[in-house]
Amino acid sequence: MTDLAQSFEISLCNDLGMTQFFKSVLLALAVTVASTASHAHGFKAGDLKINHPYATPSLSGSKTGAVYIRSIQNTGKQADQLISARTPVAERVELHQMQMDNNVMKMRAVPAIELPAQAELRMMHGSADGYHLMLINLKQPLKDGDRFSVWLQFKNSGEREVTVHVQTPKNNAPAHDHHH
Numbered sequence: 172m173t174d175l176a177q178s179f180e181i182s183l184c185n186d187l188g189m190t191q192f193f194k195s196v197l198l199a200l201a202v203t204v205a206s207t208a209s210h211a212h213g214f215k216a217g218d219l220k221i222n223h224p225y226a227t228p229s230l231s232g233s234k235t236g237a238v239y240i241r242s243i244q245n246t247g248k249q250a251d252q253l254i255s256a257r258t259p260v261a262e263r264v265e266l267h268q269m270q271m272d273n274n275v276m277k278m279r280a281v282p283a284i285e286l287p288a289q290a291e292l293r294m295m296h297g298s299a300d301g302y303h304l305m306l307i308n309l310k311q312p313l314k315d316g317d318r319f320s321v322w323l324q325f326k327n328s329g330e331r332e333v334t335v336h337v338q339t340p341k342n343n344a345p346a347h348d349h350h351h
């Protein structure tokens with residue numbers, strides 16, 4: 172097995188034409204992967220895959236906004252936590268969890284969002300006990316089609332800049348309002 176692998180490697184190295192061919196194949200693959208990634212709108216931080224961060228347009232006159240993430244997948248063997256976030260479009264960002272309280276949907280700030288090992292956390296809008304990032308004191312309204320940066324701070328995987336797409340939800344989930 173090893174001999175075969177070695178001789179294969181050597182013949183590749185010696186054959187310049189073949190090497191060029193493989194290089195162009197690899198380049199084509201890299202371009203395909205890069206363009207697929209930009210369509211999927213995902214980001215990586217260590218073992219974390221951050222899939223499609225998005226925000227709903229802010230309500231007129233409202234100084235708060237909400238950022239959601241389709242999913243954060245922890246492919247690693249170690250648990251991680253999302254511990255804070257910041258963005259240039261708001262004074263500060265809080266981690267919020269939705270909760271039913273006497274039939275009223277409320278949200279509360281939480282110190283961290285758990286990301287268990289080998290698990291996927293969904294942070295979609297409209298889920299009854301879901302998480303979101305609350306943007307406090309927006310410096311500008313969030314309009315459909317806007318994009319802005321958010322820096323996510325993870326306990327183990329460090330800080331990662333992601334691009335948030337502002338979009339009107341496709342389903343008719345109730346508008347995100349702030350009840351504190």
Ligand SMILES: [Cu+2]
Nearest residue numbers: 267278304305
């Ligand atoms: Cu909130």
